[in-house]
Amino acid sequence: xxxxxQTPSHQVTQMGQEVILRCVPISNHLYFYWYRQILxxxxxxxxxxxxxxxxxxxxxxxxxxxxxxxxxSNFTLKIRxxxxxxxxxxxCASRPGDASYEQYFGPGTRLTVT
Amino acid sequence: xxxxxxxxxxxxxxxxxxxxxxxxNNIATNDYxxxxxxxxxxxxxxxxxxxxTKVTNxxxxxxxxxxxxxxxLSLPRVSLxxxxxxxxxxxxxxxxxxxxxxxxxxGTQLTVWP
Numbered sequence: 001x002x003x004x005x006q007t008p009s010h011q012v013t014q015m016g017q018e019v020i021l022r023c024v025p026i027s028n029h030l031y032f033y034w035y036r037q038i039l040x041x042x043x044x045x046x047x048x049x050x051x052x053x054x055x056x057x058x059x060x061x062x063x064x065x066x067x068x069x070x071x072x073s074n075f076t077l078k079i080r081x082x083x084x085x086x087x088x089x090x091x092c093a094s095r096p097g098d099a100s101y102e103q104y105f106g107p108g109t110r111l112t113v114t
Numbered sequence: 115x116x117x118x119x120x121x122x123x124x125x126x127x128x129x130x131x132x133x134x135x136x137x138x139n140n141i142a143t144n145d146y147x148x149x150x151x152x153x154x155x156x157x158x159x160x161x162x163x164x165x166x167t168k169v170t171n172x173x174x175x176x177x178x179x180x181x182x183x184x185x186x187l188s189l190p191r192v193s194l195x196x197x198x199x200x201x202x203x204x205x206x207x208x209x210x211x212x213x214x215x216x217x218x219x220x221g222t223q224l225t226v227w228p
Contacts, residue, residue, distance in 0.1 A: 004157075031214055043158060043201075043218035056215055091157045095214055101146065103216060105157025 002026045004106035006092050012112045016081050021109045023075045023092030031095040032075045033103065034067065036060070036088040043091070049075065082113045118202045123223040132189045134222050136202030139183045147178060147185045150201045152221070158201065162187070189224075197226045 005024045013019050025032050034046040047057040049067055066078045075094075079086055089110050093103040119137040126132045138147070146165050150158040162169055164176040164185070175188040189196060199221040 033214070033216075035216070035218075042220060043152070043216075045215050045217065048215055058215075089155070093157070101148070101163055101214065102160040103158075103214065105159065108155070108157050110155075 004092055004094055004104050006090075006106040006109050008109060009107070010110045010112070012114065013082055015084055015113055019079050019082055019111065021077045021079075021090050021092075021111070023077070023106055024073055025075055025092065025094030026096075026104055027073075028096065029094035029104070030097045031055075031103075032067075032069065033093040033095070034077045035091045035093065035105075037091065037108075038085075038088040046077070046090075079111075082111075084113050087111055087113045118204055118219050120200075120202050120219065120222045122220065123225070125225050125227065126192055127227050128193055129191050132192050132196075132224060132226075134187045134189075134200055134202075134224070135184055136187070136204075137184045138202070138204045141182050141204055142206070144206045145204050146206070147176065147182075148203045148205075148216075149174070149176065149187050150203065150216075150218070152199045152201065158216075158218070161200075192224075192226045194226050194228060197224060199223050 007022045032049040035043050037043045045058050047061045047067055048055045064080045068076050089108045091108045092106045095103045146163055148163040149161040151161050152158045162171055162174050162176045164178050166178050169176045177186045201218050201221040
């Protein structure tokens with residue numbers, strides 16, 4: 001069964017550093033999402049991406065965040081200058097298309113900012 | 115956006131049927147009711163979605179009364195591996211929705227005991 005993959009599984013970085021979290025959505029899916037979950041808290045929507053552009057973003061997704069789909073298979077989330085409060089589990093998800101509603105989540109990347 | 119209310123936690127024993135009820139008094143006409151499951155340190159996984167009456171798949175059943183102000187996820191004969199957090203989501207995330215942003219609440223922690 002096809003699945004969403006994410007790398008790395010765990011990333012440790014120092015405050016102020018840039019990080020790139022990588023995701024490979026399921027092939028032929030059209031909608032892509034990033035969510036995050038701070039330890040012990042709710043899963044929070046960050047951004048959705050469709051047709052090579054951001055379709056929706058939350059208030060969390062400020063100028064420090066950016067997303068890209070550089071080569072038709074990878075989907076990346078970049079945090080330009082990490083803060084301690086960016087420490088969280090980051091989940092990528094993809095969805096087949098308009099006629100579907102199920103989002104397929106990846107296993108997540110645990111980001112630790114020290 | 116319809117707010118959802120579900121129990122914080124539930125306990126059950128192996129082999130029992132578990133029913134988790136979610137209240138969504140302000141559900142809108144275009145809203146669908148969707149349930150996701152999340153195991154520790156994993157991404158959420160879609161379980162089932164419905165609009166009205168009853169929906170059943172190989173994993174669960176979803177019961178929605180005529181007024182749609184609540185819904186009940188039914189898990190038949192649970193096992194230890196069903197221990198997880200279960201989320202009830204309500205929104206315009208059905209077929210044809212071009213957004214699909216998911217709003218997760220705190221969910222219900224289901225613990226299955228031997």
